[in-house]
Amino acid sequence: MDKLEDLDGKQRSPLMMGLIIALYATAAGLCLAFFTNITDFFRYAFSLLALFIGIRFFKNYDRLAYRIIFIVFAIIFFLLFTVVYAMFIFYKENPELFTNVS
Numbered sequence: 001m002d003k004l005e006d007l008d009g010k011q012r013s014p015l016m017m018g019l020i021i022a023l024y025a026t027a028a029g030l031c032l033a034f035f036t037n038i039t040d041f042f043r044y045a046f047s048l049l050a051l052f053i054g055i056r057f058f059k060n061y062d063r064l065a066y067r068i069i070f071i072v073f074a075i076i077f078f079l080l081f082t083v084v085y086a087m088f089i090f091y092k093e094n095p096e097l098f099t100n101v102s
Contacts, residue, residue, distance in 0.1 A: 029076070031053065054074075
């Protein structure tokens with residue numbers, strides 16, 4: 001496999017880079033999902049945390065492909081976590097729809 005070089009000069013395999021991008025994108029997507037679903041003032045901490053994660057990723061990885069993949073996966077994870085949260089809230093508020101009515 002071909003090794004990829006970062007800004008810090010470290011050689012990483014494409015599999016390792018995929019894992020790093022997925023972890024950063026998952027963290028950013030989760031913070032954005034918390035930001036949209038929490039109604040307290042504390043929600044802005046998650047917004048700042050997502051911004052910090054994005055800035056840290058963009059500072060460490062300068063390839064355009066990495067950045068595009070990070071943004072796309074962060075949006076996908078944000079939508080996924082938001083849908084899962086909405087399903088959980090729906091189940092919590094309507095338990096009668098999920099009970100066995102024989």
